[in-house]
Amino acid sequence: MADRRRVNGPGSSTLPPVYDDGELNAASRRQRAPDAIRPLCETKPIPTICSYMSYHENLETKTLRLDLKTGVTPSASGSAYLEIEPREGEHGSGMKLTCTVHGPRSLPRSAPFSPYMVLSTHVKFAPFATKQRRGYLRDSSEKDLSTHLETALRGALIADRWPKSGVDIVVTIIEGESTRQDAVERRVEEWDVMNVLGGCITVASAAIADAGIDCVDTVSGGVAALVASKDGNDASIVLDPVALEHESVMAACCVAYLPNRDEVTNLWFKGQLPLSASYNHQSLVSRAVQASRGTHGLISASLSEAIGSTQN
Amino acid sequence: MAPEVGLSRSTFAKLSPHPYLLANLEPSDDSTPPARSNGRAPFEVRKPTVNLSSLSHAHGSALVRTGDTTVICGIRAETILTENIPNYRASNTETELSDYDLLVPNIELATGSAPQFLPGGPPTTLAQTLSTKIYSLLHSSKLLRAEDLRIWHSRPAETSFADEEEGAEESEPKEGEKYVVAYWVLYIDLFFISFDGNPFDAAWAATVAALRDTKLPQARYDPDREMILCSRKDPKPLTVESMPISCTAVIFTGKETKDQPADGKFWLLADPDTLEESLCDETVTIVIDCTGGSRRILSISKHGGTVMTAKLLTSKEFLDWASTRWEDFASAITGSH
Numbered sequence: 001m002a003d004r005r006r007v008n009g010p011g012s013s014t015l016p017p018v019y020d021d022g023e024l025n026a027a028s029r030r031q032r033a034p035d036a037i038r039p040l041c042e043t044k045p046i047p048t049i050c051s052y053m054s055y056h057e058n059l060e061t062k063t064l065r066l067d068l069k070t071g072v073t074p075s076a077s078g079s080a081y082l083e084i085e086p087r088e089g090e091h092g093s094g095m096k097l098t099c100t101v102h103g104p105r106s107l108p109r110s111a112p113f114s115p116y117m118v119l120s121t122h123v124k125f126a127p128f129a130t131k132q133r134r135g136y137l138r139d140s141s142e143k144d145l146s147t148h149l150e151t152a153l154r155g156a157l158i159a160d161r162w163p164k165s166g167v168d169i170v171v172t173i174i175e176g177e178s179t180r181q182d183a184v185e186r187r188v189e190e191w192d193v194m195n196v197l198g199g200c201i202t203v204a205s206a207a208i209a210d211a212g213i214d215c216v217d218t219v220s221g222g223v224a225a226l227v228a229s230k231d232g233n234d235a236s237i238v239l240d241p242v243a244l245e246h247e248s249v250m251a252a253c254c255v256a257y258l259p260n261r262d263e264v265t266n267l268w269f270k271g272q273l274p275l276s277a278s279y280n281h282q283s284l285v286s287r288a289v290q291a292s293r294g295t296h297g298l299i300s301a302s303l304s305e306a307i308g309s310t311q312n
Numbered sequence: 313m314a315p316e317v318g319l320s321r322s323t324f325a326k327l328s329p330h331p332y333l334l335a336n337l338e339p340s341d342d343s344t345p346p347a348r349s350n351g352r353a354p355f356e357v358r359k360p361t362v363n364l365s366s367l368s369h370a371h372g373s374a375l376v377r378t379g380d381t382t383v384i385c386g387i388r389a390e391t392i393l394t395e396n397i398p399n400y401r402a403s404n405t406e407t408e409l410s411d412y413d414l415l416v417p418n419i420e421l422a423t424g425s426a427p428q429f430l431p432g433g434p435p436t437t438l439a440q441t442l443s444t445k446i447y448s449l450l451h452s453s454k455l456l457r458a459e460d461l462r463i464w465h466s467r468p469a470e471t472s473f474a475d476e477e478e479g480a481e482e483s484e485p486k487e488g489e490k491y492v493v494a495y496w497v498l499y500i501d502l503f504f505i506s507f508d509g510n511p512f513d514a515a516w517a518a519t520v521a522a523l524r525d526t527k528l529p530q531a532r533y534d535p536d537r538e539m540i541l542c543s544r545k546d547p548k549p550l551t552v553e554s555m556p557i558s559c560t561a562v563i564f565t566g567k568e569t570k571d572q573p574a575d576g577k578f579w580l581l582a583d584p585d586t587l588e589e590s591l592c593d594e595t596v597t598i599v600i601d602c603t604g605g606s607r608r609i610l611s612i613s614k615h616g617g618t619v620m621t622a623k624l625l626t627s628k629e630f631l632d633w634a635s636t637r638w639e640d641f642a643s644a645i646t647g648s649h
Binding site for chain 2 (some may be wrong): 070172
């Protein structure tokens with residue numbers, strides 16, 4: 001039975017376009033050192049999404065490219081927009097996320113008593129966010145991301161300051177990564193989920209700061225991956241990995257990290273480490289922590305800039 | 313300046329929005345011009361800004377922002393073989409778009425765009441209404457041409473497949489040789505990022521802008537694999553010649569309940585925000601197209617209340633206002649390339 005509350009389109013299924021000519025340029029990790037991360041944050045008090053391009057002018061000396069703005073949705077208590085620019089020489093494979101925070105507000109009468117703030121997170125891909133069109137109902141990967149995000153944020157919020165109240169955090173992924181057809185063919189989307197989670201944590205953290213909800217620290221997401229080189233027997237760890245830039249990804253790790261307390265609130269490790277290699281789990285986690293330190297510096301810089309510009 | 317007594321302006325506005333809006337529209341002294349709670353003059357609209365092609369996965373996209381209402385529209389094209397369409401008739405060349413449901417608009421408000429729209433539940437009544445309105449306006453306005461969505465194939469001759477030239481171009485119909493093998497289906501997804509009143513105007517403008525931005529890949533049918541293959545080279549834009557624009561206004565009567573006699577005094581508030589929408593019962597939406605200098609009205613819908621008379625709807629001021637609004641949107645859409 002089709003969902004009658006939406007416009008469903010033709011009765012039988014439709015197929016996304018299949019291309020028979022290859023993509024024009026091959027992906028490579030050029031112009032980026034193994035431990036360089038892409039992000040660079042920028043915050044404006046009441047910014048327009050339309051004008052994000054202009055912020056990049058003064059940032060060209062850095063290798064990191066990321067855009068972060070708060071206050072996109074004025075009716076919400078807090079909101080943020082995060083954009084990670086596509087890589088050099090490629091068009092359109094960046095990541096765009098928005099996050100809105102509603103609350104803290106009183107729980108409905110029917111809800112049981114809670115001495116802490118009740119946090120609910122919701123991550124949703126827009127139908128046009130990925131290569132394959134997504135439906136409006138949440139699938140399991142989106143629910144998985146929501147759960148990870150909730151754990152990551154729960155450790156940072158001071159929940160007992162708001163008894164009997166609830167906060168809703170909604171992250172919408174307007175554009176995910178991996179535009180390219182070979183991303184589907186090479187089955188690397190599973191690694192992109194890590195990057196998406198890292199982005200979700202970062203954008204939610206900025207939105208919480210915008211909403212003025214007390215936290216022990218600004219949590220930030222970071223991703224590191226163990227990748228194999230072309231010949232297949234030499235492995236190395238890279239920060240902020242893009243699966244398409246490498247021959248193969250062996251393992252990846254995403255952490256949510258509180259730099260001032262040196263605590264990890266959420267850790268997600270995926271993949272298998274080679275037995276003979278000189279890398280262990282700790283080294284991968286510590287590199288992911290290093291990536292989130294980088295992101296954190298950029299968030300706090302842009303948040304303090306936002307505060308500065310509202311006071312002027 | 314009278315000394316401030318009791319409540320501050322913003323507190324009063326929150327506690328008692330209706331008298332506050334009325335007091336602003338009817339200032340006690342002549343020195344202050346009548347204004348709305350948001351500082352706009354009654355007929356003043358929020359200037360739209362449009363950003364095209366911001367999404368890379370979609371075939372066409374647009375971001376439209378009017379004040380605090382922000383909507384993003386992404387259009388994805390998918391193919392459907394005619395043999396899979398139930399009740400397909402090759403002779404039908406007039407009503408393909410609606411008969412085969414080739415346009416699929418959907419609106420999502422539950423992105424936390426406003427505190428009342430939180431995800432988790434089914435689409436709200438407002439979201440369903442808006443989707444249906446966009447759907448019916450897409451069909452009734454005849455914005456798109458069915459021939460842009462057709463994918464042609466020529467039945468190969470016995471010996472060789474001589475002519476590989478396909479696509480939705482001008483066809484020279486040789487009897488029984490060239491036929492429509494598939495259609496493009498356009499999925500039009502509208503996501504509200506921020507919601508502050510007047511959703512339909514913004515959503516419709518985003519739809520029109522995204523359709524004008526949409527480029528479909530060159531497609532041909534592969535009979536061996538029985539599927540449509542596309543080429544990345546020179547995608548073909550859709551033919552969208554007209555530019556219908558929707559203009560909405562609400563009518564504020566100065567009476568909080570309908571039981572009170574309205575003494576004939578009312579204000580027409582153009583491009584309402586959330587607060588004004590909640591205070592007014594009567595809404596009028598006019599869809600107008602001024603392309604090429606002539607003014608064409610595609611639809612007028614008016615709901616609730618009896619204040620807005622036919623005379624007023626056809627008055628010069630009202631239509632002039634709609635034309636100005638059309639120019640605002642049209643220049644924002646065409647100027648953002």
